[in-house]
Amino acid sequence: MQDELELMRTAITEQRVVAYLDHDEALLTILYRAGGNPVLVETIQTLWSHCRAYKIVGAQAALDGPPDDSLWRHQQLVEAARSHDGAAASAVNTVSLNEATARIKAQLASGQ
Template sequence: MSKRVEPTLLTDQVFATIHASILSGDLPAGSRLKVRDLAEQVGTSVMPVREAIRRLEEMGLAEREPHKGAVVKSLSFEELIHVYDVRRLLETEAARLGSERITQEDCDRMQSEYELMREAIREQRVIDLLDHDEEMLAILYQAAGNPVLLQMIRTLWQQCRAYKIVGAQGSLDAGKDDSLWRYQQDLVTAARNGDPAAAASVNEASLVDATERIKARLAEQATP
């Protein structure tokens, strides 16, 4: 039994390491996932790395490219907009449902994550601000009582994490960080007031704004 379990546990560890590097931006979109290089970095044989990459492909975080092999998946401009359109549909509904059922204790937890997010913004720690933002939102969405809805949203977050980093970094570089926190501030207020219409409206506006910021940042990067 132990001989059968150990390789699986090792693959889980390798997967978690590569997965974390993608979400942190250490492996940005388009990065090649060279099996032997990764195996050397994590200190394993190539087999767990190959299996970990296969899992990443199944999750939509990696893909195969001709003459390159596996790479961290990039979203086309059109696909990025599609992802944010779906996020807007799901997260607007999740905010509406969550604000109807959330407890004051969970609102306090949202407030704590919001304050940690503001601190990360002041210190320009992009990954931390995104982590706290997502955790704050997850508390509200979990209150909706639909775990499938939350899981679908988390999957979309992972798929567009590289672009969330681009958008957040762009706002920080431009000195316009209010777009990173003012919607969240209003969302906490809506949740405390048990106001589903306000929560849905805030999320709608937030995601529309995020889409436009990311589009603008990508356009800047594409300009010679």
């Protein structure tokens, strides 16, 4: 997970939105696979695929705007996983998902 986080950091620095999303999904896949439910992982990956265009819109908005907390939140997620703190990982994941959803909705509402 830490390796994927570092690759995300590089993608952000280089403004490569698709690479950023690829590494974000790879990081989360590692976490979700650790849960031992391959059907859930497959379902999540299918949903990611179906909403990829929206994820790109949201991620591009994050890269174009002022610095946000996404990498910090991902670091928190990695630390929660390291310490086997499922509640903390879930809380960080929920906040991150809510922020991404709000960002996507704002971009779509603005027509950009």
